[in-house]
Amino acid sequence: MDYKITELQGFTHQIGHLVSQMEYARKTTLEAVNGLTVEELDFLPNKDSNSIGALLLHIAAIEKGFQIEIFDGRTPNQKEMAEWGDPYNLGEKGRQNIRGNALDFYITKLEEVRKRTLRELAKLNDQWLYENRLWDNHPSNNYFIWFHVFEDEINHRGQIRIIKKMLSVGSK
Numbered sequence: 001m002d003y004k005i006t007e008l009q010g011f012t013h014q015i016g017h018l019v020s021q022m023e024y025a026r027k028t029t030l031e032a033v034n035g036l037t038v039e040e041l042d043f044l045p046n047k048d049s050n051s052i053g054a055l056l057l058h059i060a061a062i063e064k065g066f067q068i069e070i071f072d073g074r075t076p077n078q079k080e081m082a083e084w085g086d087p088y089n090l091g092e093k094g095r096q097n098i099r100g101n102a103l104d105f106y107i108t109k110l111e112e113v114r115k116r117t118l119r120e121l122a123k124l125n126d127q128w129l130y131e132n133r134l135w136d137n138h139p140s141n142n143y144f145i146w147f148h149v150f151e152d153e154i155n156h157r158g159q160i161r162i163i164k165k166m167l168s169v170g171s172k
Contacts, residue, residue: 014126018146019118025150026114029059029157032164033103041106042099045166050090052163054098055156056106057087060113063149064088067113070133070145071120121146 003024008016033041033052041053050058061084068076076084086093129143 010122012124012126014129014143015121015124018129018143019121022114022117022146022150025153025157026110029056029153029160030107030110032157032160033106036103036164038100038102040164040167041101041103043163043167044095045163049163050094050159051099052160053101053106054087054090054094055160055163057098057109058090058094059153059156060106060109061087062152063113063117066145066149067116067120070142071116117149 005017005020005024007013008019011019033056036052041056042051044051064080064084065076065088068074068080086097129146130141132139132141133145134140135145
């Protein structure tokens, strides 16, 4: 893999740059969790924290939420909330309900969600990135929102790395 932010075949110039950043962030997230067991994915450092598994599903849920909002132009329906609500919000329900899954489960969810994002972005042009929209009652644009998707992933990858260090200390 080249470590470059560059144009990508199948995407317009700026969307290619965005996608190359998103894909690098995902690559490093997957490297950070490679080989983790169910027990490691479920480990909670304290009563108010999130597990690595919950953080992985949260990363997918954030991207899924923006797909629904931006590509579909709506809010999540009841079925989508049943599947994605706990990982999107995390908290106590996330601690209770996101556990017992092997790493492949989380990777599959991440891949499924990302496939749609890439498919949708390939249909759009650079002007679309700069279209204004409100996000959380703040002036924004599509570029910032999709930047936020992988910026959020990078933030949670940092948490994942800290939790992994806690696992190493606990096993000594």
